[in-house]
Amino acid sequence: MPDPEIPVVTIEDLGILRDVTEDDRGWVHVQVTPTYSGCPAMDAIADDVVERLTRAGYLHVDVEFVLSPAWSTDDISAAGLAKLAAYGIAPPSPTGPVALTLSVRCPQCGSLDTRESSRFGSTACKSLWVCNACREPFDHFKAL
Structure with missing residues (x-):
């Protein structure tokens, strides 16, 4: 569903x-x-x-x-990651010991020349980013 x-x-x-x-x-x-x-x-x-x-x-x-174990963006399936990207939401990067996002690839044009414009996007689990190359705004699913 x-x-x-x-x-x-x-x-x-x-x-x-x-x-x-x-x-x-x-x-x-x-x-x-x-x-x-x-x-x-x-x-x-x-x-x-x-x-x-x-x-x-x-x-x-x-x-x-169920709150434990807590959900993580690592729980999103490969199909889910692909669907998010195709829909125009930049999927989260895999998390590791230190989750540090230097840049997010634009789901529209693929550029890494992007910037976060708001920590919160259309929902609290997403942030709002803007691509400096194509100028399109997009949501990024936060890595948790």
Whole structure:
């Protein structure tokens, strides 16, 4: 199911869908981890999960928000990273012991001549950048 804030990726692509189990009664338990504490999309995601599984014929569905282990941008699948880039959102770089972003590649023209114009973009998990080469603004998914 698509993420409500970035509909080009699914919650599985983002790596926030942690587990789905069905017990012997046919009850489904879904575990989801927010991208950050207080993410406003979590209620919409839970409602979507319940609605879709109920429409698929499951009579009892519950969604649990799991905070540990914390979500990281390293959890985004390769397909998710590619979808973000194709959509015009610069995907995060892999994190390591020290996450330092010197530049972000423009998803429009590929230039590394970019600058951050705002630490917060269209959502709190993204920052707003501008390409100095093509002059286009773009979101960058923050590495967490």
